[in-house]
Amino acid sequence: MVREPAFALILAGGGGTRLWPASRRTRPKQLLTLGGPESLLAATHRRLRASFEADRILVVTAADQAEGVRAALPALPTQNLVIEPAARNTAAAVGLGTVHVARRAGDNATVAVFPADHHIADETSFAAAVGLALAHAPEAIVTIGLRPTHPETGFGYIQRGPGVAPGVHAVARFVEKPTVEKAAAYVAGGEHLWNAGMFFFTTGALLAAARTHLPDLGRALDQLRAADDLTAAERSLYPAVPAISIDHGIMEKAGGLRVVPASFGWNDVGSWAALGAIRALDDRGNVVAGDTVVKESRGSIVLGEPGAPLVAVLGADDLVVVATRDAVLVTRKDRAQDVRTVVDALSAAGRKELL
Amino acid sequence: MVREPAFALILAGGGGTRLWPASRRTRPKQLLTLGGPESLLAATHRRLRASFEADRILVVTAADQAEGVRAALPALPTQNLVIEPAARNTAAAVGLGTVHVARRAGDNATVAVFPADHHIADETSFAAAVGLALAHAPEAIVTIGLRPTHPETGFGYIQRGPGVAPGVHAVARFVEKPTVEKAAAYVAGGEHLWNAGMFFFTTGALLAAARTHLPDLGRALDQLRAADDLTAAERSLYPAVPAISIDHGIMEKAGGLRVVPASFGWNDVGSWAALGAIRALDDRGNVVAGDTVVKESRGSIVLGEPGAPLVAVLGADDLVVVATRDAVLVTRKDRAQDVRTVVDALSAAGRKELL
Numbered sequence: 001m002v003r004e005p006a007f008a009l010i011l012a013g014g015g016g017t018r019l020w021p022a023s024r025r026t027r028p029k030q031l032l033t034l035g036g037p038e039s040l041l042a043a044t045h046r047r048l049r050a051s052f053e054a055d056r057i058l059v060v061t062a063a064d065q066a067e068g069v070r071a072a073l074p075a076l077p078t079q080n081l082v083i084e085p086a087a088r089n090t091a092a093a094v095g096l097g098t099v100h101v102a103r104r105a106g107d108n109a110t111v112a113v114f115p116a117d118h119h120i121a122d123e124t125s126f127a128a129a130v131g132l133a134l135a136h137a138p139e140a141i142v143t144i145g146l147r148p149t150h151p152e153t154g155f156g157y158i159q160r161g162p163g164v165a166p167g168v169h170a171v172a173r174f175v176e177k178p179t180v181e182k183a184a185a186y187v188a189g190g191e192h193l194w195n196a197g198m199f200f201f202t203t204g205a206l207l208a209a210a211r212t213h214l215p216d217l218g219r220a221l222d223q224l225r226a227a228d229d230l231t232a233a234e235r236s237l238y239p240a241v242p243a244i245s246i247d248h249g250i251m252e253k254a255g256g257l258r259v260v261p262a263s264f265g266w267n268d269v270g271s272w273a274a275l276g277a278i279r280a281l282d283d284r285g286n287v288v289a290g291d292t293v294v295k296e297s298r299g300s301i302v303l304g305e306p307g308a309p310l311v312a313v314l315g316a317d318d319l320v321v322v323a324t325r326d327a328v329l330v331t332r333k334d335r336a337q338d339v340r341t342v343v344d345a346l347s348a349a350g351r352k353e354l355l
Numbered sequence: 356m357v358r359e360p361a362f363a364l365i366l367a368g369g370g371g372t373r374l375w376p377a378s379r380r381t382r383p384k385q386l387l388t389l390g391g392p393e394s395l396l397a398a399t400h401r402r403l404r405a406s407f408e409a410d411r412i413l414v415v416t417a418a419d420q421a422e423g424v425r426a427a428l429p430a431l432p433t434q435n436l437v438i439e440p441a442a443r444n445t446a447a448a449v450g451l452g453t454v455h456v457a458r459r460a461g462d463n464a465t466v467a468v469f470p471a472d473h474h475i476a477d478e479t480s481f482a483a484a485v486g487l488a489l490a491h492a493p494e495a496i497v498t499i500g501l502r503p504t505h506p507e508t509g510f511g512y513i514q515r516g517p518g519v520a521p522g523v524h525a526v527a528r529f530v531e532k533p534t535v536e537k538a539a540a541y542v543a544g545g546e547h548l549w550n551a552g553m554f555f556f557t558t559g560a561l562l563a564a565a566r567t568h569l570p571d572l573g574r575a576l577d578q579l580r581a582a583d584d585l586t587a588a589e590r591s592l593y594p595a596v597p598a599i600s601i602d603h604g605i606m607e608k609a610g611g612l613r614v615v616p617a618s619f620g621w622n623d624v625g626s627w628a629a630l631g632a633i634r635a636l637d638d639r640g641n642v643v644a645g646d647t648v649v650k651e652s653r654g655s656i657v658l659g660e661p662g663a664p665l666v667a668v669l670g671a672d673d674l675v676v677v678a679t680r681d682a683v684l685v686t687r688k689d690r691a692q693d694v695r696t697v698v699d700a701l702s703a704a705g706r707k708e709l710l
Contacts, residue, residue, distance in 0.1 A: 021667070293700050296690075309664065310682040310709055312376070312697040315690035316674070321683075327665045328676075328683050335651075335670035342667040345648050354665055 006134050007109055008052040009082075009097035011090060011197075012041055012061040012069055012116035017343040018271045018336070021327035022305060025355055030117035031068045034269055035278045039072045041116045048114065050127045051134070055080065059116070060097045062087055086239040091214060091249035094199070095221045096238065098206045102225055107204035110137045113246070115197045119278045121265025129262035130200075132167055136258050137200040141209065141251070143171065145193025145259045146266045151183035154270060154337070156195040156247065160259050171257035174247060193261055195247065196268070206250075213253040217241045271336040272320040272329075275301050290323070301333065327354050361489050362464055363407040364437075364452035366445060366552075367396055367416040367424055367471035372698040373626045373691070376682035377660060380710055385472035386423045389624055390633045394427045396471045403469065405482045406489070410435065414471070415452045417442055441594040446569060446604035449554070450576045451593065453561045457580055462559035465492045468601070470552045474633045476620025484617035487522050491613050492555040496564065496606070498526065500548025500614045501621045506538035509625060509692070511550040511602065515614050526612035529602065548616055550602065551623070561605075568608040572596045626691040627675040627684075630656050645678070656688065682709050 012030050015023070023029045030041040038046065041059075048057055054075070060082040061069045069081060082100050084093060094113050101109050112134060120126050133142040145158040156177055161170035174195065178186060186192035201209075207225070211218030220237045227233035242249070251257065267278050276299070279287045288294050290304025293312040300319045304311045308323035320336050322329045329339065346354050367385050370378070378384045385396040393401065396414075403412055409430070415437045416424045424436060437455050439448060449468050456464050467489060475481050488497040500513040511532055516525035529550065533541060541547035556564075562580070566573030575592045582588035597604070606612065622633050631654070634642045643649050645659025648667040655674045659666045663678035675691050677684045684694065701709050 021665075293697055293704075295696050295700060309678065309680065310376075310701075310706070312682065312684050312701075314684070314686040314693060314697050316685055316687055319671070319685065321685050323664065323683055325664065327667065328678055329667050329669070330671055330674065330676050330685055331667075331669040332671055338669060341650050342648055342669055345650060346665075346667075349648075351665070 003138065004105060004109060005053050005056055006051075006137070007101045007105065007111045008048045008057045009094065009101070009111060009113045010041070010044055010048070010057065010059045010116045011093055011097075011113060012059050013065065013084060013087060013093055014115070014117055017340045019269070020339050020343050021324045021329050021354070022303070022322060026064050027068060028065060028117070029269065031065070031072055034275060035119040040119065040269065041069065041072045043120075044114060044116050044118070045073055045076075047120060047123050047126065048130075050123065051130045052112075058082055058097055058100060060084065060093045084238065085235050087243070088238065088241050089243040089249075090197070090246040091210070091217060091244050092238065092241045094206065094246045095210050095217055095241075096224070096234070098201075098203050099221050099224045100230075102203035102207065103230070105203070107202065107207075108138070109203045110134055111201055111203055111206065112137070113197070113199045115268075117269060118196065119265075119267040119269050119274075121267075121278070123264070125262065125264035129260050129264065133198075133200040133260045136165070136168055136260075138202055140256050140258045141205060141254060142168075142200040142258045142260065143251070144196060144198045145261050146196050147261055147263045148183075148187045148192065148194050151180055151187050152194065153177055153180050153183050155268070157183075157186055157192040158195050158259055159192050160261060164258055167260060169259050169261065171259045174252040193259060194266070196266055197247070199246065199251065209250050209254050214242055214244065214249045217249070271339070272301050272322060272331075273333045273336040275303075276333070299333065301336075358493065359460060359464060360408050360411055361406075361492070362456045362460065362466045363403045363412045364449065364456070364466060364468045365396070365399055365403070365412065365414045365471045366448055366452075366468060367414050368420065368439060368442060368448055369470070369472055372695045374624070375694050375698050376679045376684050376709070377658070377677060381419050382423055383420060383472070384624065386420075386427055389630060390474040395474065395624065396424065396427045398475075399469060399471050399473070400428055400431075402475060402478050402481065403485075405478065406485045407467075413437055413452055413455060415439065415448045439593065440590050442598070443593065443596050444598040444604075445552070445601040446565070446572060446599050447593065447596045449561065449601045450565050450572055450596075451579070451589070453558050454576050454579045455585075457558040457562065458585070460558070462557065462562070463493070464558045465489055466556055466558055466561065467492070468552070468554045470623075472624060473551065474620075474622040474624050474629075476622075476633070478619070480617065480619035484615050484619065488553075488555040488615045491520070491523055491615075493557055495611050495613045496560060496609060497523075497555040497613045497615060498606070499551060499553045499617050501551050502616055502618045503538075503542045503547065503549050506535055506542050507549065508532055508535050508538050510623070512538075512541055512547040513550050513614055514547050515616060519613055522615060524614050524616065526614045529607040548614060549621070551621055552602070554601065554606065564605050564609050569597055569599065569604050572604070626694070627656050627677060627686075628688045628691040630658075631688070654688065656691075 058080045157175040159172040161172035285299045296315045298317045305324045307325035413435045512530040514527040516527035640654045651670045653672045660679045662680040
C-alpha cells in the first residue's frame, strides 16, 4: 500500500522563563534567534521541510503567541496554524493538532509531533531518524530517543527493549528525571535514551490512545473531529479538557511503543548556558553577539538584543550577561537554570511589563 | 590683625573614565550622585559652607562641564564660576582661581583648594582640619595629609617632618605613588600621609611660588591679574600655559610647606569598587541602587541609573554591574580600576556617543 505523505505538528505553545529577559510571555523561546540567524521555530519548520510537504506542516500554538508565529513563519498556510483556545498542556495540544489532520486526511494519516524550540546540529541524521520513525508509525506509536552524551538530570529517559527492526527497538519503559547517580548509570548502561518529545503515530491510533488513557480528552477530541463548526466547538470544549503532558497522560501508559535511537546534536536550549554548545565561540570560549565589548573574559555568554544598551564586560569569566531594551540579566553560567528566581521576583513585584 | 574670611576654590574639571558608564566627558565624576543623594560636587560645596561664606566659594571648571556645574550648584554666583578656556591641569586651574580671588581681595587673601570629587564621611573632623590649615596659611603653604588606613599604591604620599605647632608639621617631602612594599612601610612607620590635593595659601604666596617654579605660568597669571578685560586675556593667555599638576609643578618644589595630619573618612572614589566603602550595604554586603533585582549575591555593586533597563543579578558575587540608558558595565570588583580598557576600546571604535 502506498501511503499518503505524512503530516507534522510543531508544538509552539511553550513559555521559557529560563531564557528571560529575551523570552517573554508573548515572545517565547521558540521565537528567539538563539541558535543562529533564524528563530528556533523557523529552524524547526525549515528542518522539517526535508521530510514533510510544506502544506502538511501544522503549528499548534497559544492565542497570545499566534501573532509571533505568523511573523516567524509568514508562508505558513492559515489553516495550518492551530490556535489553542486555552493552554492545556501537550496531550491536549497534540490531540487538537491530530483532530485537524484527521478532519483533512482521515484516520489513517501519519502524524509526527515535534517541539518548536529545540536545536539540532546534524539535520541529515535527524531526517534519517524521522524517516525511520515515520515508516513504523502505521504499526505503532514511535518516538525518537537521543543517545545521552552526559548524565543529564533535567530530562526524562526512555529505556529501550528488544530490537524490532534494524534501528528500531521496542520501548521498555519511560523513566522520570533521574538522580545524577541513576543518570550516570543510564549513560554507562547504553539502554537509556533522552526523551525529546518527538512522537509518530496515525491519527486513529492517537485518538484511540486518548480515549483509553485520557477518556475526558478522548471524548472531547471525538466531538471536535465530528463538529460542524470546529472553531466554535474548540472554544466550548477545549478549555475543559485535562491539562497533562502527552508523556504522562498517554505515552507512559500506552503499550507497544517503539523507539528509534539516534544522535544528531540535539539540544533543548533549556537555559542561557546552552548557547555555549550551539553557537560559535570566540577564541576565549565566549559566545558574543549584539552591541558588545568583551575584554579579558573567558567562557561567558554576552548578548545584546537590538535596541539594548551597549554591553561591556571586563575581566569576568563564566558569566551570562543578556541585555534587552528594558532589562539586563547578569548571572553565573552555572546558575543560568535558576533564572526563574528573577522572573518570580518580578512577578511578585507586579512588574508585568517585564514578564 | 583680624584677617578677612578665606576663599575656597573647588577644582571641578576632572574626567573620571574609571566610573564609566555613569561618567562621561560632559558628566564627569563630580556630577554623579555616588555617595548619596547629592552629587560629589554638591556635597563638596555643602561641606565647605561650614568653613567658608557662600559668596567666597569659587568653582573652577572646563567649558564643556560648566552647564553641569551650574545645574548641580544653582545658587552659585555667576562670578564664582571660573571657566578654563582650555584644559591645562591643576597648576594652571589653581593659578586661574587664585587670580580671580586676588582681583577681588588682593594679595593677602587666604585661599583653600579642594578637589570636587572626593567623599568625606566625617565632616566635623574635616572642618577642624580645614580651620587649622587656614590658620597657618598666612605663614606658609599648608596641605592636609590623610593618615593612611591601608597600603594604597594609587596615591602619592606626604612625609611629615618636625611639628611646628599643635597638630601641624613641617612637610619633609612629597613621595610618588609607591610600590606595595613601600606603601606598607609607610603605613607602619606613621610618618607618611596620603596627599589628597588640598592646599591652603595666600594669593600672594601662590602667585610668587608660580613665578619661581613655573615662570611661564607665573608670568601669565600676573598678566591676568592686571588685565583690563579678564575674559579676553584668559582666552589669549590660558591655552599656552604649561599643563602640569599643582603637586609636581609647584608643591613638590616649594620649601617651607606645612601639613595638617587628619582622619575624616576620606575616599577619592577612584573606581566603582569604592562605593562599597562610602555607601550603605545590604545584609549581604551589596551596594544596590536604582531599578534592580539582586538575588543570592554577595559583595556586589549593582546600580541602575534613571532611564536604564531593569538590572537583575542572580548568584553573582563581588561583581560591579552599572547600567545607564545606553550602556551597561559588568566587571569584577577587583578589576574596577581597569574600566579605562573598555573606554579606550569604545574610543578606538569611534563610539563617541558613549564616551
